[in-house]
Amino acid sequence: DAGVTQSPTHLIKTRGQQVTLRCSPISGHKSVSWYQQVLGQGPQFIFQYYEKEERGRGNFPDRFSARQFPNYSSELNVNALLLGDSALYLCASSGSPGETQYFGPGTRLLVL
Amino acid sequence: GQQVMQIPQYQHVQEGEDFTTYCNSSTTLSNIQWYKQRPGGHPVFLIQLVKSGEVKKQKRLTFQFGEAKKNSSLHITATQTTDVGTYFCADNTGKLIFGQGTTLQVKP
Secondary structure (H helix, E strand, O other): OOOOEEEOOEEEEOOOOOEEEEEEOOOOOOEEEEEEEOOOOOOEEEEEEEOOEEEEEOOOOOOEEEEEOOOOOEEEEEOOOOHHHOEEEEEEEEOOOOOOOEEOOOEEEEEO | OOOEEEEOOEEEEEOOOOEEEEEEEOOOOOOEEEEEEOOOOOOEEEEEEOOOOOEEEEOOEEEEEOOOOOEEEEEEOOOOHHHOEEEEEEEEOOOEEEOOOEEEEEEO
16 A cells, blocks of 8 residues: 655745645545654644644644645645745644554755 | 653764663653654654553564653664664654654664
């Protein structure tokens, strides 16, 4: 079975632009979480979705938004990009919140 | 908010030496998950500890959960070059709260 997939793998944007990152969970998993990992640090929780409902939100500004689709895939949107948004964005899926989360390969975003 | 502290930040060992990373919290941990992230890669799930005092082993890796559920450790016996990477602990409260990670370098 395929693991968590994310697209694109790499992305270069300029300040002020908007970006959309995509994630497909492991088949059968209904929960998707998004994390931001800045170089040299541990991943920081951004959002969690379960059954298309937002179940949790981390300490990130309103420029960050997400949604989950009926097929349980998810998108993370970031508006008005800042240089500090440069990071590895990780998607993780689990059967339900609280179960083990399995990470995708991530999207490396560089904001110039 | 809740913080999970992990030490040391870096560890350089000679191949064959042992390695330990420690994870601590001022509040009771829900359950601890350990992940390994290779350079340029993504976190890969290693194990989950749920019960107070729990000890689990995976080949050369030994994971422990403290009696008070406020700390955890990962010990690697006789490190190999394939053990290189960053090891993270994370408290699983539904969302994962990660420690800062310990980066292990192994000299052959």
